[in-house]
Amino acid sequence: DQQVKQNSPSLSVQEGRISILNCDYTNSMFDYFLWYKKYPAEGPTFLISISSIKDKNEDGRFTVFLNKSAKHLSLHIVPSQPGDSAVYFCAASNNNDMRFGAGTRLTVKP
């Protein structure tokens, strides 16, 4: 059962523009959400997280938005850079469980 879904397998944006990656979840018990970035031949690396008590968390060019009523979170990257090209996984967790989405491959074109 896919409790965390990333419906866009890929996304292509121009350098300098905004990248928006989306993630939906079904389990309302999830209370902590994370984004990981993965380059080829490397493991995923933690990027940014948000607790369910917040609706926005910002770290430099990366901002995560959480809409609890819609069970939806998004990652905004502004401005996008070619080095941001990678696969992005969202994850949702509670005290007992952590689930990952299938990933979105972001390509930032120079």
Place this chain on the structure above:
Amino acid sequence: KAGVTQTPRYLIKTRGQQVTLSCSPISGHRSVSWYQQTPGQGLQFLFEYFSETQRNKGNFPGRFSGRQFSNSRSEMNVSTLELGDSALYLCASSLVLQGREQFFGPGTRLTVL
């Protein structure tokens, strides 16, 4: 601090064989989780070990097993390999059980022929 290391990085096996993968967590981390990554499926949770005990288990058949040693290093074993077991196997370590922020190793790419 050294990161999470996994050995081997690549492995080719044939159907019916068994395989053992190894993971060394970040020093001081006591929890090790294992994931299977296949195209389109994302990361599927296999199990988590903490203090040498399996604490959580995902929805995988009994052919998938693991263990953790007193130094927190962990091994994962897959017996009677099937073609569908071909995947990238990732381990992640965290300081505590069910730690929210996990640190991943580079993975072991297993190909079953």
